[in-house]
Amino acid sequence: MEVTVHYFEQPGPQNTETTLKAALQRAQDLGIRQVVVASSHGETARRAQELFGPAGIRVVAVSICHGFEDAGWTMTPEERRQVESAGITVITGIHALGDDVSSAFSEKHGGRAPNEIVRDTLYRFSQGTKVAVEVTLMAADAGALDMGQDVIAIAGTDSGADTALVITPAYPRKFLDLRIREIIAKPR
Secondary structure (H helix, E strand, O other): OOOOOEEEOOOOHHHHHHHHHHHHHHHHHHOOOEEEEEOOOOHHHHHHHHHHHHHOOEEEEEEOOHHHHHHOOOOOHHHHHHHHHOOOEEEEOOOOOOOOHHHHHHHHHOOOOHHHHHHHHHHOOOHHHHHHHHHHHHHHHOOOOOOOOOEEEEEEEOEEEEEEEEEEOOOHHHHHHOEEEEEEEEEO
């Protein structure tokens, strides 16, 4: 099989449109009917809905947990209403790959929990790769995905989207069943 993979020279939101359009094309090629998008304030999720919605592809947005409100990364209630009114399911939950109870112990006593090791390994590919896997796990755990089909996971570096993957989803407790099947786009 030959497919096009988009590699970006620089990570960041300037890659959003190319990433979303490449992901839409791949979803259509593969018959994938669900997309999960990391979205802190809703902009990327709303743009994804504009593209994927008319094609009959369901968009699930995963926002960062409220533990990051002080950093300004949390979707406000008004932003959430806007995203949901666009027909997007919004999930907010604890990070599947860190920033949970295990992180508190790692910070205090050193060492790394298994989820933090997975997180740091995925970061070797890109921040978006780590986030795409993480939002897939979170959406699965929230019951927002059809677990019998692949999903396109879209994420980015800080804001926007620069990474898209085809993933066979899994629940966090069954992480070893998760498969990254294809890279559609990512920073180099």
